[in-house]
Amino acid sequence: MVPVANYLILSAVLFTIGVLGVLIRRNAIVIFMSIEIMLNAANLAFIALADAKGSLAGQVFVFFVLAVAAAEVAVGLAIIVAISRQQGTIDVDEINLLKW
Amino acid sequence: MPTTQELIAISPEIILALWALSVMFLDLLIAQSRKSILAYWSLLGLLLAGGAEFSLWGREEILFQGAFVQDNLSLFLDLVLLLATGLSLLMAKGYIKDLEMEHGEYYTLTLFATLGGMLMAGAGDLLIVFLGLEVLSLSLYVLSGFRRTEPMAQEASLKYFLLGAFASGFLLYGIALVFGSTGTTLLGGIAVAITEGGLLGDPLLLLGLGLLGVGLSFKVALVPFHMWTPDVYEGAPTPVAGYMSVVAKAAGFAAALRIFLSAFLQLAGDWTLLLSLLALLTMSGGNIIALAQSNMKRLLAYSSIAHAGYILLGVIALNSWGLSSVLFYLAAYGFMNLGAFAVIVALRDGEREYLALNDYAGLGSRHPLLALSMAIFMLSLAGVPPTAGFLAKFYIFGAAVQAGYGWLAILAVLNSVLAAFYYLRVIVIMYMREPAGQVAKMTHSPALALAIFLAVIGTVQLGLFPAAVVELAQASLFPFLGS
Numbered sequence: 326m327v328p329v330a331n332y333l334i335l336s337a338v339l340f341t342i343g344v345l346g347v348l349i350r351r352n353a354i355v356i357f358m359s360i361e362i363m364l365n366a367a368n369l370a371f372i373a374l375a376d377a378k379g380s381l382a383g384q385v386f387v388f389f390v391l392a393v394a395a396a397e398v399a400v401g402l403a404i405i406v407a408i409s410r411q412q413g414t415i416d417v418d419e420i421n422l423l424k425w
Numbered sequence: 426m427p428t429t430q431e432l433i434a435i436s437p438e439i440i441l442a443l444w445a446l447s448v449m450f451l452d453l454l455i456a457q458s459r460k461s462i463l464a465y466w467s468l469l470g471l472l473l474a475g476g477a478e479f480s481l482w483g484r485e486e487i488l489f490q491g492a493f494v495q496d497n498l499s500l501f502l503d504l505v506l507l508l509a510t511g512l513s514l515l516m517a518k519g520y521i522k523d524l525e526m527e528h529g530e531y532y533t534l535t536l537f538a539t540l541g542g543m544l545m546a547g548a549g550d551l552l553i554v555f556l557g558l559e560v561l562s563l564s565l566y567v568l569s570g571f572r573r574t575e576p577m578a579q580e581a582s583l584k585y586f587l588l589g590a591f592a593s594g595f596l597l598y599g600i601a602l603v604f605g606s607t608g609t610t611l612l613g614g615i616a617v618a619i620t621e622g623g624l625l626g627d628p629l630l631l632l633g634l635g636l637l638g639v640g641l642s643f644k645v646a647l648v649p650f651h652m653w654t655p656d657v658y659e660g661a662p663t664p665v666a667g668y669m670s671v672v673a674k675a676a677g678f679a680a681a682l683r684i685f686l687s688a689f690l691q692l693a694g695d696w697t698l699l700l701s702l703l704a705l706l707t708m709s710g711g712n713i714i715a716l717a718q719s720n721m722k723r724l725l726a727y728s729s730i731a732h733a734g735y736i737l738l739g740v741i742a743l744n745s746w747g748l749s750s751v752l753f754y755l756a757a758y759g760f761m762n763l764g765a766f767a768v769i770v771a772l773r774d775g776e777r778e779y780l781a782l783n784d785y786a787g788l789g790s791r792h793p794l795l796a797l798s799m800a801i802f803m804l805s806l807a808g809v810p811p812t813a814g815f816l817a818k819f820y821i822f823g824a825a826v827q828a829g830y831g832w833l834a835i836l837a838v839l840n841s842v843l844a845a846f847y848y849l850r851v852i853v854i855m856y857m858r859e860p861a862g863q864v865a866k867m868t869h870s871p872a873l874a875l876a877i878f879l880a881v882i883g884t885v886q887l888g889l890f891p892a893a894v895v896e897l898a899q900a901s902l903f904p905f906l907g908s
Contacts, residue, residue, distance in 0.1 A: 333605070336601075340594075343594065356587055357590070360590045360594055363594030363595075363597075363598065364593070364594055370605065371604065378604075380609065382610055383604050383610075389552060390555075393555070393556070393593075396559070396563055397563065397593075401566075401587075404567075404583050407574075408579045408580075411574060411576060417583070420579075422576055422577050422580050423580055423584075423655075424656065
């Protein structure tokens with residue numbers, strides 16, 4: 326039996342990797358993948374904690390998060406595809422018509 | 426299975442969801458040249474949902490095992506959301522036609538975004554907060570990039586999407602940690618667990634609350650989580666920018682009120698300190714950067730950031746006066762801000778928009794009525810009596826003083842003085858400066874004129890006769906504070 330703390334540490338590490346990925350990487354798709362890692366880190370925490378608390382609510386939450394993440398992929402990739410077609414790049418440093 | 430009573434209590438949301446779907450379906454049947462029918466159809470849906478809200482007034486329904494709450498607070502916020510949506514649709518009808526993006530999806534997405542905001546306003550569970558937020562945000566990501574071949578719109582959409590999804594990640598992780606600490610995601614359950622489990626100093630809970638706060642701060646654009654706002658407002662279609670500035674903000678504050686009041690009231694000592702710092706940063710940051718703007722949409726974006734800071738004051742005050750003034754402020758802000766955006770929409774020559782501040786020169790003599798409306802909105806945003814903005818600020822600063830945040834209220838007043846400079850500059854440019862070249866042209870459209878007219882009426886009405894709305898706002902908070 327793996328203790329809950331280990332899962333939580335893993336999920337914290339994954340979340341940090343995701344945050345750093347968003348901040349450091351410049352390719353829109355890679356940034357997006359990092360965001361997905363963050364969401365999945367939260368999912369892992371939910372499942373581990375739901376098990377530890379003996380409450381199903383946390384596991385149900387994960388299903389909703391999965392559905393939302395899928396919708397986010399649909400919208401996000403559509404935006405990125407539109408940009409890549411029109412501007413030929415998805416590097417967020419080169420997409421800078423508006424001042425950051 | 427939901428009972429009939431539950432279905433009746435949640436009928437405004439059901440009506441809006443069905444209406445959004447019906448718009449999508451009707452879009453298939455209507456020829457491109459007659460798409461504006463969909464605008465009227467959507468407005469009808471908003472009216473019906475609003476009527477359902479009115480008929481539910483005064484009831485306090487806890488639905489679906491506490492996951493959703495339909496009380497006066499959610500009804501009041503819903504009405505603000507529906508009103509703002511209606512105004513933005515009136516603005517959008519001619520605009521999206523002229524800019525060749527008149528697709529039925531515009532209306533569907535707008536209605537769904539409003540539905541998301543209404544879910545947040547009535548959330549009784551962190552799951553509903555999350556889902557409502559995502560329904561709202563996903564619709565807005567698409568709407569802000571609705572002119573999909575326009576590079577600026579694409580960029581706005583991408584920035585909003587990446588930063589919004591990033592913020593959702595923080596929010597979600599915060600919810601996970603709160604769940605880990607308390608074992609529930611029900612807002613009421615969290616409060617009970619904090620009391621019974623003695624979790625006041627639990628690090629997992631505090632970290633979770635902090636991350637939740639970061640996620641929400643992104644959505645309502647508090648400094649230092651505001652970077653996306655001016656870019657997105659500038660790149661998005663103008664009616665969408667106006668819509669976002671009111672609906673996303675109202676929904677975010679609605680969720681914040683729910684979460685902080687129902688779940689984390691016992692931790693108030695921890696979060697009020699943090700929020701007062703955020704409020705100070707937000708008002709000052711928004712106002713100082715707004716001083717340097719020369720683009721109308723960016724100016725309003727920074728002004729909307731500053732207003733979020735003022736609204737936060739009412740949340741921090743945490744007394745019945747403060748919280749009802751948050752609601753009043755949101756209503757007043759909805760009228761004056763959407764009104765200002767409606768004037769920007771009106772100042773347009775077919776596809777060409779006049780967005781630079783200098784384009785407003787000579788407006789006073791060329792389009793006197795439009796300039797007068799803009800002047801009213803600017804005075805109201807600046808907080809000059811007898812407009813809605815003045816009373817809203819008066820109530821909220823008064824509440825802060827009453828709650829012992831005198832220093833914060835003084836800084837807020839100083840901020841308003843600073844802000845008056847850039848609002849009044851718009852008026853000065855309109856009335857006193859000679860145009861360099863041609864005077865900006867104006868688009869005439871009955872729907873747009875109606876939107877501006879309604880916004881003017883709302884702004885002046887709330888400024889002169891606020892009693893009715895203040896009473897409604899106070900009745901909305903009765904269940905929470907019971908005073």
